[in-house]
Amino acid sequence: MKFLYFTDSHIRGTNPKSRTDSFFHTVKIKLQEIQSIAAEEKVHSVLHGGDLFDRPDVSISVMNEIIPILKSFQAPIYAISGNHDIYGHNPITLPRTMMGLLDTLGIIHLINNQRLLLKDEETTVQLSGSPYIYGIDREENRALYVLDERDPSADYAIHLVHGFLMSGNVKAMFSNTLIDDILDTKADLTLSGHLHDGFPTTEVEGKVFANPGAIVRISNSMTELKRRPKILLIDVKKNNATITERYLKSARPGSEVLDRTEIEMHKFKRRELAEFKESIDRTGNYDRINFFDLLADISANEKLDPAIKEEAMARIAQVQERRSGI
Numbered sequence: 001m002k003f004l005y006f007t008d009s010h011i012r013g014t015n016p017k018s019r020t021d022s023f024f025h026t027v028k029i030k031l032q033e034i035q036s037i038a039a040e041e042k043v044h045s046v047l048h049g050g051d052l053f054d055r056p057d058v059s060i061s062v063m064n065e066i067i068p069i070l071k072s073f074q075a076p077i078y079a080i081s082g083n084h085d086i087y088g089h090n091p092i093t094l095p096r097t098m099m100g101l102l103d104t105l106g107i108i109h110l111i112n113n114q115r116l117l118l119k120d121e122e123t124t125v126q127l128s129g130s131p132y133i134y135g136i137d138r139e140e141n142r143a144l145y146v147l148d149e150r151d152p153s154a155d156y157a158i159h160l161v162h163g164f165l166m167s168g169n170v171k172a173m174f175s176n177t178l179i180d181d182i183l184d185t186k187a188d189l190t191l192s193g194h195l196h197d198g199f200p201t202t203e204v205e206g207k208v209f210a211n212p213g214a215i216v217r218i219s220n221s222m223t224e225l226k227r228r229p230k231i232l233l234i235d236v237k238k239n240n241a242t243i244t245e246r247y248l249k250s251a252r253p254g255s256e257v258l259d260r261t262e263i264e265m266h267k268f269k270r271r272e273l274a275e276f277k278e279s280i281d282r283t284g285n286y287d288r289i290n291f292f293d294l295l296a297d298i299s300a301n302e303k304l305d306p307a308i309k310e311e312a313m314a315r316i317a318q319v320q321e322r323r324s325g326i
Helices: 023-040 060-071 091-096 098-104 139-145 222-226 271-281 291-301 306-324
Strands: 002-006 045-048 077-079 115-119 124-130 156-161 189-192 199-204 207-211 230-237 240-247
Touching: 002 023, 023 060, 023 230, 060 098, 077 124, 091 098, 091 306, 139 156, 207 240
Parallel strands: 002 045, 045 077, 124 156, 156 189, 189 207
Antiparallel strands: 002 230, 115 124, 199 207, 230 240
C-alpha cells in the first residue's frame, strides 16, 4: 500500500515579502506536480501534515483555482489542521474555515483526533492524526504526539502531527518536542509538519520519524535559500515500510525566488540583529509574541479553572475571526 506525504503548503493569494516570483502560481504548479506523482505511483492515499492554507479565510478567488487541483487527485487526501488553518490556534473554529469547507465537501478528509483503518488486498494500515493546538509542544500536551492505542488488526500504524518535532539534542529558541520524548508511541511511523526545515528520516528503537519540510519557502533565511522542497513516498508491505524522498522538479533554486536584500543590508552595523531575525524566520511566518503560551503559563501559575482558560482562548479566536473581515 503506497502513500504520498507532503506538508505546509501555505496556500495564499498574496506574495510573502521575501518572494520575487508569483507565490500563488508556484504553489499551484507544485500541487499539480504532486498530483502527477501520486497518479504515477498509484498511491492508495495522499497525506497532508497541516497548514494547507496560510490563513483560515483565504479568498474565494483563490479557492476557485485550488479546488479543481485538489479534486484532480485520484487518491483520497487525508489531512490534519495546522495553526494557519484555524482561528486563534483553536481547532474548534474549523467549521468556519476554508479547510473545514473542503472537508464538508469531501474534497479532503480531516482526521483530527481520529483513527481509521485503510486496507488493500494484503495490508491493513491504521492512520491517525493530531492537529495543532495552542501549546502542543508543552510537556502537558506531549501525548498528542503519541499513539497510545493500536487496532489489533493493523499491520502498520501511521500517525500525523502538526508540531515542532525535532531530532537530536537541539537548542531551539522555541518550544519543541524531541523524538526521544515520544518513543513510547505505538505508531510505526510518525509524520510531522510545522517545522519548515524538516529533518532527516530517523529510526529509533524500530520506530520511524519523518518531516520532509514545507513544500514552499516563505522566509529568506540561508537555510531556505539552500533547501530543496520535497515530498515522501511511503510503500507499506505488511509490518514494514520503505520511505523515499522525492524532490519537486517544479521548485526553482532558492536564489531565483528568494530576495535576500533585507538580510544583506545588515551585514555590518546590524549583523547580529539580522542573524537573530533570520533564526526566528526559519520556523515560518509566526507571531513574535506567543500569547497562547503566555496564557497557558498564567493559568498554570495562578491555578485558574480550566474553563476560564478555554473561554479566553475562544474569545481570542472570535476576535481574530472578526478582524479577518468574513
